[in-house]
Amino acid sequence: MSLDHARAALSGKKILVTGATGCIGGRLVERLATECRVSIRALVRSVPRAFRIARFPIEFVRGDILDAEIVARALDRCDIVFHCAYGNTGSEACQRAVNLAGTENVLKAASRNRKLLRLIHLSTVLVYGITEDGEIDERAPRRYTGGVYPDSKLDAEERVLECARSGNVPATVLQPTEVYGPYASVWTENVFRRLTQRRVLLIDGGDGWCSPVYVDDVVSAMLLAATSARGLGEAFLIGAAQPTTWKEFYTRFENLLDVRATVPMAAGEAERLYRQSRRRRRGLLSEGLKIAFRNPEIRNRLGRTREAELLRRFARLVPAPARRRLKSALRDGGPPGGRGESPMTADRPLELLDPLMIRFYRRKTAFRIDKARRLLGYEPRVSLDAGLELTGAWARWSNLLPPRADRPND
């Protein structure tokens, strides 16, 4: 199966994308709209977040993935469903609900849709937990790690595979590795943000392995999986052809930003620092506020109080640069070192990693993509260099990078 075949096979199909306002779902909509002759429907919760995909003539169904009736309406008469929605905001319970109950709603509606040819469920490589060194493929055991996202994605994926294997829903599961590229929150936007505001640890000098995959390669895998007869009831790892070290990955982002903000550190030292920071006691007020502010509902309500309004008014009297410094200090617990400021990074806060993340950055796992190659015809086509060049072009356009000398007004 080639991409051309996949595009041809998709022709004339009615396609639903959930999570279409996210990085992968958004790029999927762009590619479907520009490369395939399909009719696209998107289930969206937030109108402003949908502006990126509203550039295309697509049908919007507005509502929440947790609303079974809306999901059923969204799936109505669809041939193919790409389920990319996942919980990334709100409380942990809310995120878990989006991943589990949301997927249940999709499965229920899919099992009732007799026209449905394929459900592509976007999972994650994190369902394998923090893996050991060495090669790993889809036969590896799934493991909980204790995190809301990976654990609920694991449960959701198992439900999808269960439904597929029992013949209820023609589903395929894709497990992308570290997805980067335009709009990718964790492995692009956050990397830029972290490297401009903090000092970022490279565990064991960044010697551990990652498998960065450009968003377009993931989307290509989705198009292939949607049209391949050989992926039913199967899960596929979707990653890079070869592992890359974290040092290589982060250095490329540093180069784009023209900043040196990584700090090589041995795993033991990083763990010691982390334990030390945990021992430092916080006061009742700061701890209470910290917990309260984690919940967006509480944050909003606190923000609407008279006292908050007074604080805002007071803050308007503070000159802008001082206000920015204060805001940054309050948010990150330390002074900023963002764009346009001193290139010196020594005064920035050090980003501490918990033991789980230290293990994540330390491991040398090579995720094999042979199964996706063999059964789907998947092949990562965008090299890390090419992908970072495209990402850089997007980031510069998005004002995430310092301007080039030829555009002084940016």
Added chain:
Amino acid sequence: MASVQAARSDGSPARDPWSDARIRTAVVGCGAISSISHLPAIARSERLRLEALVDTARERAERLAEVYSVPFVTDDFRALEGRVEAAVIALPNHLHAPVTIELLRRGIHVLVEKPMALSSAECDAMIAAAESSGAVLAVGLEFRFFGAFRFVREVLVTGLLGGVTGFDLRLGLIFNWPVASDYLLHRERAGGGVLIDFGVHTLDLLLWWLGPWKSVAYADDAKGGVEANAEVELELKNGAFGKIELSRTRNLRNTCVITGELGCLQVALWVENPRLSLEVGGRKLSLVGRVTEPCAVASFEEAFSSELTDFAEAIRTARPPYVGGAEGRKAIELIETCYRNRRPLKLPWEAEH
């Protein structure tokens, strides 16, 4: 705004036109802008009284009617005849012209939200309807009430910068406006994307500040839907040339820089109490700060209130509103020309595979 309570020439105090009764006002369309801005502003007003709410989503209108103690709720704006003197139209864009025209014909004064309409032809029909019925037609371009933006106009009109040679305006906001309807995602209802949505404010300001335009080149990223990013290259009749960049997916500089023969002026956009930076004397002398009294409109809340006060005074004193139909039409005509001459905006990372 000038006070309407000026003393008469014979020295006797002016009659307070508001002592009789406040203007009975309807809000047509109860979406986000109404519930956040118009309803609170009318409720605060000493010149207007909320008399009716209109929305096809009746439940929403009824909920708001309860909050603001509005006596009448309907899903049909035609039921307003005889009940109200004035209406604020905050409907999806494609309904601005038809509903405004029908209300004006019934003699109801209208303040229509931006964009005034989707085409200059629609604007003309609205202006004609107002002229023939004698009702007031005001356009909701509230940015014109901001002290800072009026200051910019004064600087330009008085020639402090000399002849204007160029301008550069960039406005990009990734915002999470709590919209009630999804009409902004649909070309036929929104009339376009970022250009007609918040671009209309910036084009209106520019034309108000700098005068009429001569030619325009336009590019956006729409591919059959509504654009999220747009670039306008504009040549003005006075010879100045400049660029406008608008985005719904990126945060941009969010200022307008205007360069003249004698100096340069930069003003912040889309913030409360915008900051100005003025360089004169061959750009050797600079002043950075905010506009304060006496034109103290600095917040969106104040701008909406000023807009309503002006609308009410235009109705009661039979004078034209601060931003009338002919003014609102200017940006629409430019936007219409942009869309007609649209070129695709190149996004380098969007290569096909």
